[in-house]
Amino acid sequence: MRRLALSLLLVLFALTALAADVTGTWNAQIPSRDGNMLDTTFKLKADGTKLTGTMENQYGERQISDGKASGDDISFIVRLEIGGDEIVFTYTGKVAGNEIKFTRERKGGDLGPVKVEFTAKRK
Numbered sequence: 001m002r003r004l005a006l007s008l009l010l011v012l013f014a015l016t017a018l019a020a021d022v023t024g025t026w027n028a029q030i031p032s033r034d035g036n037m038l039d040t041t042f043k044l045k046a047d048g049t050k051l052t053g054t055m056e057n058q059y060g061e062r063q064i065s066d067g068k069a070s071g072d073d074i075s076f077i078v079r080l081e082i083g084g085d086e087i088v089f090t091y092t093g094k095v096a097g098n099e100i101k102f103t104r105e106r107k108g109g110d111l112g113p114v115k116v117e118f119t120a121k122r123k
Contacts, residue, residue, distance in 0.1 A: 020069075021046075028118050042120060044074075052064065099121055
């Protein structure tokens with residue numbers, strides 16, 4: 001029984017070690033609705049499964065919320081208020097080495113939902 005428990009602990013530690021290292025600064029160009037690219041910087045910090053940080057572009061810096069990290073998968077939300085409307089951007093990403101392949105979905109505002117994909121690279 002002790003051997004089984006020890007084996008399970010070793011497997012758990014090995015899986016934790018395989019989790020992607022997302023802490024750091026990441027740069028991306030995100031397509032905007034008018035066809036331009038927004039130079040965007042993400043500063044992320046993972047603490048276990050909790051993900052915190054900021055997103056900054058030409059419109060300013062925003063805190064991320066509801067951040068999660070699990071293995072190579074990350075997700076978080078960025079909220080904006082524009083003209084009295086709350087717009088929620090949900091980011092989901094898959095970390096692979098020095099890249100994160102993101103999908104961003106927008107909800108709220110009068111433009112309806114919009115989904116874009118982009119890649120961020122570690123700085």
